């Protein structure tokens with residue numbers, strides 16, 4: 001079982017109705033462009049969270065999107081978003097793990113994930129699954145939080161304790177894994193971001209009322225749920241180095257192609 005399935009960090013986010021990735025909407029646009037998402041593309045969004053990007057791609061680019069997430073609460077949030085936006089014909093959501101995807105081989109033109117794979121212990125298995133469900137010649141694209149330079153040990157330990165994620169170095173690490181899992185023409189685009197820039201990008205991609213509702217849920221949860229308070233106590237033990245976090249921390253957009261034929265010459 002993936003350790004994130006019972007993570008308080010994600011339970012809290014599902015309850016608040018907000019999930020995120022570094023770079024916000026601009027990063028989603030870049031990922032979609034590099035992966036050639038267009039009208040009618042069959043797109044799988046792994047770790048779709050509350051469905052913000054999946055619904056955006058269905059609405060903006062007219063893609064046919066399926067979102068999967070290991071958390072049933074996230075999937076319920078995503079499906080509700082699609083209903084509210086009148087997107088149910090182009091956006092569907094189901095519970096599933098990136099390491100065991102419930103789809104036939106070659107089902108998708110594009111497989112995307114945003115800020116998901118650093119939370120998955122068996123990354124080779126996840127990337128191999130993305131390759132399996134992509135069609136030959138299809139693309140797999142990821143936005144991952146990465147270390148731009150070696151972080152202080154207490155910062156890496158703090159983030160792992162609070163979020164469950166283990167981040168990799170920006171240059172080469174995810175690209176090497178993609179190549180190891182059989183992808184061709186792997187590219188990486190590394191970005192730095194600032195606190196204000198990141199905050200603005202998050203506000204831009206959330207609806208204003210969602211933002212207000214999330215804060216309301218947070219305050220209610222804090223006073224009514226002991227698990228939240230215990231999580232908040234852990235999260236508030238912030239090391240001094242966290243103030244300089246975005247000096248060490250950024251995000252990378254990694255894209256690879258599934259070969260048209262495999263090593264044995266099969267399509």
Ligand SMILES: C[S@@+](CC[C@H](N)C(=O)[O-])C[C@H]1O[C@@H](n2cnc3c(N)ncnc32)[C@H](O)[C@@H]1O
Pocket residue numbers: 002004005010019020021046047048049050052053068069070071074096097098099113114115116119120
């Ligand atoms: C940081 S959130 C990002 C959500 C969304 N991609 C976004 O950008 O808003 C990570 C998401 O990955 C999901 N997740 C974690 N492990 C997973 C797995 N093995 N398979 C599918 N989803 C997973 C979590 O439940 C959570 O919704």
